[in-house]
Amino acid sequence: MKMSAILKKEFLVFFRNIGLVVFILYAFTLDIYIAGKGIKVTPRNVPIGYVNEADNLIVNKIISSFHKPEFKKPKMFLSEKALKEAIYNKKIMVGIVFDKEFVKNLLSKKEAKLQVLVDATAAAQAEVTLIYLQNILMKFGNNLKLPATIDIIKLFNPNSNTKWFMSLSELMSNITMLGLVLIAVVFVREKENGTWDIMLLMPVRGSLIIFSKILSQVLILMVGITISIGLIVFGAFDTPINGNLFYFYLISFLFAFAIGGIALVIASVSKSVLEVGHLTIVIMLPLIFLSGAWTPISSMSPFIQYLSYLSPLRYYIEATQDIFFRGSSFMDLLPYLGAELLMALVLFYIGYKKIGRLF
């Protein structure tokens, strides 16, 4: 009863701030759509150029196999010098020189060496582009027969569709950011206005006030997650789900509380909303970028890998990928759920000790 009164008050405060409501709707819909559509990490539309010194038909045949979506239409250059200049001006990323010797060797079925100039500034993309090239070129020349077929199956996401991965990563980053800000502000605004002492003077236990205040914001986040999952992740991007959606809600709920615990600690040490903003940025950046939201943890330096065990986001990300892609069962998810719960409890205790008392 007392709890529902506090919840009602918090919802009222939230919906009075129209600007905030619009911003949160944006963060849960359009922002995730833009990230899913816009960020493509596997190379696409690689601008490619070539010099045809040999003037043989086979060159045209090879060139015609570079096409969309991996490559842009190849541009012809008259000399190697012009090709190099285009690379230096970043007009093209890959330049191929077909010289006379290459064609001679290729036609006489000797090993033909092909000169490829690569702008390797973006190292990872350059490497994958070279792999594309290698695969295309394997078809040409002496009828190559491999001694065994290599059967590569990319599980869970066979076409390497980046939309699914990116939209989920962006969603989890946004939940982290909004969770920290919303929950910390709920407390600090009262502190700033001087109403926090009044709240604590009410005939309600301090821990109940704190819990229901956080619960109100967690519920708002859960509504946001539902909108986002329904409209963008399933609606616009058609993401498959191999596990149980209910588990995703469960881990999201626990994660929101763990983040709420961090926010409570932030709120207890800051005096103004602006300080919350600053502290949130300082805490949020490492949280998001070192928890494996955007790049795999296993290729980070070992020190950061150990550090990331302290981040609730790490468990959330792994669990979410397990649920959506790897289709893990409830038993496999238990460690993640337990870790989130433990972190939430510890952080709540620390935060409550600092903020839940008068004076």
Place this chain on the structure above:
Amino acid sequence: MRINVIKAYFKKEVIDLIRNKMIILTYLIPLMILILFGFGIKMEVTHVRTIIIDNDHSKLSLEIINKFSHTKYFDVKVENLTYKEALHKIQTNKADMIIIIPPSFSKNLYKGAQIGVFIDGSFPLRAVTLQGYVEKVLINGFNIKLPIKIENRNFFNESMRDYNAIVPGLFGLIFLVVPASLAAIMIVKEKEVGTIFNFYSAPITKIEFIISKLIPPFLFHSVNIFILLILALYLFDVPFRGNFFIFWIASEIYILISVGIGLLVSIITSTQIAALVLSVVITIIPGFLYSGILMPISSMGKESLIEAHIFPVMYYNHLVYDSFLVGEGFKSGGNILYFFILCAYAVILITLGTLFLKKAIK
């Protein structure tokens, strides 16, 4: 324009910045972004947890296992599992890749032998890269000659280091987001606290006010150029091949653009937290997407290519990458053009800010 008025106001701003500890954030946040992103964002794929199930136990299969073990890309474990058990390892995120060599694999060569590779595809970039690595290693292990051998010459980032690719790109992100939010907060703070009325009523002109408000964030972040440059050169070992002065001047102009954005943000917001959120939101997404960190500008599709040309970060980062890795400087016409586009941006933004700032109550 009176120098002593500007000087007095400037002194007040600097004292204010130091007193309310904003000065710590001015230097802490760029440092944090550079170090965290520099060490944290890894595009290259290494230490893939690989399980090889060898049912063949022949010379060839041992050779293949050997080939996989001797690279930094794979952490190989040879285990005796069934397909189902191995799949469960991927499902519970205990392995990234399984390679299954079937029984009598080496006997069936050229007679329909098949080797099975299962990759965890949840990370698309990692999956695509892994696929290429695996094919390369296996073809190498079969000891056959490919018809065409690629001899690649890498430019700019010869050894394909991740640090060289990512660290320079961070300059464009940091100097877009941080000075803008600092400048916006410094002006909006006066609005929120109410001291903006001093500006309304004092005999100080709009230009003098803007100059004295924007110079502190500009100067403080000019120091950051050197701090970040030193970190990039000595902590991350990124080469610097270009002209230092072009890099320096371009960075100063870019910071001017950023504080110009902050000025515009301060005009439409009235609380500090709103100014902070708005300036971060409008700068961080273009700053990240069009910085060239995640994907090179030249390989963008039509729509994103047009969008990239709208934001200043693309022009600045082109110059930064040129200074660090390419070293063409003003020998290339494109760089001169981009430099002047940056100048135009700075002039336009500051002029707009001056026009819209009102020296009266709305």
